[in-house]
Amino acid sequence: MNPSPAIEVTNLGKTYGAVTAIEDLSLTVQTGEIFGLLGPNGAGKSTTLRILITVLPPSSGTARVLGHDVRTEADTVRSLIGYVPQERAIDRFLTGREHLELLGDLYHLPKHDAKTRIDELLRLVNLEEHADRVAKTYSGGMKRKLDIACGLLPNPNIVFLDEPTLGLDVQSRLRIWDYIRQLRDNGLTIVMTTNYLEEADQLCDRLAIIDHGNIRVTGSPKELKAGLGGDRLSVTIQHSTPEKLAKLSGGVRPLPFVRDIREVRNSLHIRVESPEKSLPAVMEVANHLDCAIDSIEYQRPRLEDVFVTYTGHPFTGEDPIIPKM
Amino acid sequence: MNVHHYRQEVLALTMRWVRRLSREKFSMLFTLVQPMLFWLIFFGSLFQRAADIQIIQAPNYMSFLAGGVVVMTVLNNGLAGGVDLLFDKENGFLERLMSTPIHRTSVIVSRYLFVITITGMQILVILSIAFIFGVRPETGLPGIAVMLVIGMLFGVGLTAISMAMAFSVKSHGDFFSVLGFLSLPMIFLSSALVPLSAMPGWMQVLALMNPMTWVIDAVRPLIITGWDAAIPQVAIALGILALFDALCLYGGTRAFRRAIG
Structure with missing residues (x-):
């Protein structure tokens, strides 16, 4: 082959x-x-x-x-x-x-x-x-x-x-x-x-x-970026308390495409496999648990993250500004 | 090695040098005209009366100087022979050439063909100008042919030095400093401008160690005295040049191997 x-x-x-x-x-x-x-x-x-x-x-x-x-x-x-x-x-x-x-x-x-x-x-x-x-x-x-x-x-x-x-x-x-x-x-x-x-x-x-x-x-x-553990959703909820965050975290965890959840200050960082499915599902769970969402941010892993992960230092090459296509 | 391929490569590379020269009109004019104008005409006319006929052993200073100017042209062209390779090395063109399936020596050989042909042509032009000013070579056309051969042999060693430097130096600044440092002393510490007998003792010693002196002392009698005086001098010069070329080519090959691998 x-x-x-x-x-x-x-x-x-x-x-x-x-x-x-x-x-x-x-x-x-x-x-x-x-x-x-x-x-x-x-x-x-x-x-x-x-x-x-x-x-x-x-x-x-x-x-x-x-x-x-x-x-x-x-x-x-x-x-x-x-x-x-x-x-x-x-x-x-x-x-x-x-x-x-x-x-x-x-x-x-x-x-x-x-x-x-x-x-x-x-x-x-x-x-x-x-x-x-x-x-x-x-x-x-x-x-x-x-x-x-x-x-x-x-x-x-x-x-x-x-x-x-x-x-x-x-x-x-x-x-x-x-x-x-x-x-x-x-x-x-x-x-x-x-x-x-x-x-x-x-x-x-x-x-x-x-x-x-x-x-x-x-x-x-694609593989290299996916190898980092998928895309990242950052969810911030209104009137955030540690209890509320823990409750949401507990509700999201069983979803099949979720790989990892971390509480960072007053928001949740969720590593997910497929943003298409995870976004609506996470919002539904939040609604169900009465956690009003303040903002939800979605970020793909960048090659720069791959570089940092494997070399242990930031990329120092000059990167030109490329228009979004 | 495929002879047909080798000829195709070397011819194409040589034509590149010719094209470059023909497109650098100013540079061409100055390279070709400078030695004749500056040294032969200005210097020759300037010292015409100051020079003592008894000391220079020639009918006039211009005819004494002609041989010196011929060899100085060989010196300058030879020492500058590697400059274009230096620029090729610096801008990556040499690497592009070396990534093609050419024989490793083709670039060097093309450069030799070019430098030696240009130098030969310049020698003929210098002798023609001198002719206009009344200098008649005693040994005639055969003598001129011998001068061309001697000039070529001297040029082989000098160009090897230049190319070795081009392959070894870190920057072209270094190259030109060394070049400037070499070329004028080589001229003044030789019999190009005055005979050895007119020099202070210490300068005579240095001039005798300069291969250029021996080359000039072979070319000069071909112009001003004739075959009888010239033949032994030519024989000595050929011996010295064989040694000089062997040394330079050995050093040049080593520098080339180190640079090209």
Whole structure:
């Protein structure tokens, strides 16, 4: 049932002199998923990515990409993957088309195939009109699109993206997310690093939270958040007394979807499995017990809570403001 | 290694350097014109009367200086040869190149092809300008060919030093400080501007340890004296350059391995 994994990393380690960048890191990426490495700056996600794309040799452990060892079969790995670097790795004196032509030669594509592929990619990322302008005239978003086109040129099975939306405005960020989803839908495997919680949450099928060179937890954003024990209802009642709260608590406890109840000052924090069923049921119990509700607040667990739970410290990555969609 | 693939990579990478140069019009103008204008024409004319014919052993200062300017051009181009790789390293372009299935040496080889071709062209332009000012190389076209070979061999070692520095330094600030620190003393502590016999004793000692002196002393007789005087000097220079290049390439390879892995 399960196809062979796209990437298998076992006990990977990388040290620079006395500094340990990653240690005993293991992970598996399945074919056709968007896999995210989430962590603050300096956590080791870029180091991991660089080892996977064969530009950095590991100090210990093994990494296999599509079944090929990144150390002993580096050339095979390189010909099967595409890479979109973190920095705008753009030569400002070359045009967009010239970037792609250069890479076409580096991937040893025959000239004719390269030309067809380049036209196709320029159309995909909407850069056709600007293809013959030098890159120093490009906006940040255009450079990012060119970066992505470069990463896709070899028609890879896996694309690695290092912080794909770092420093982009909201519009461009959403557009890049769409491209990445499109690629996944076309059967590509995507591995990306990010230090945006929102991005990891909305874009990644599965993610690994990485901190201090180690993976703390792996799973889909949904699983990870659900693993915290479900959504939270905070119920505050009018003229609250400890007796009233205890009475309500006793009434709610037997409900089937309730996992945990805590009394916090003058309100009840209830962990529930399904907000749709629990909300009306809790209100009904409160009515029945004559506890007039002052306010009821419902909060989904956030990825940030997952991060704090597994690393023991708050997330320090910069999180941009994303409009509610 | 697939020869056809190797040629395709190296050609594409070399063309990138050519394109960059052709789009940086100002930079191109200054790199090409600066040595001729500043050193050959200004310096040559300025010291024309101040220089003692007896000491420089040449018909005039300009013809004495021509050989020095040829080698200075090789020095400057060679030492600056790694700059573009340094910027590629800093902005991530090098990593993008290295993530493609190219032979690890392709980038280096492309840079060599580019630097050496540009330097060769500059040498020809310098000799043409000198020609306009009346300098006629005694050994003619074959002598010019020998000059190009010597210049190329010197350039190989210098470019290796530059690339090794580009791969090793932490920031480009460091790179340019070292470059500035190296280049002028290399020129003044050599026979580029005055013959060794006109230097104070301590400077002579330092100049003799500078490979540039030996290279200039091989190029100069090709211009002002002729084959008889030139052949032994060329032979010595080739020996010294073989040693110099071997050392530089060894150091360069180590720096490259450390950086690329």
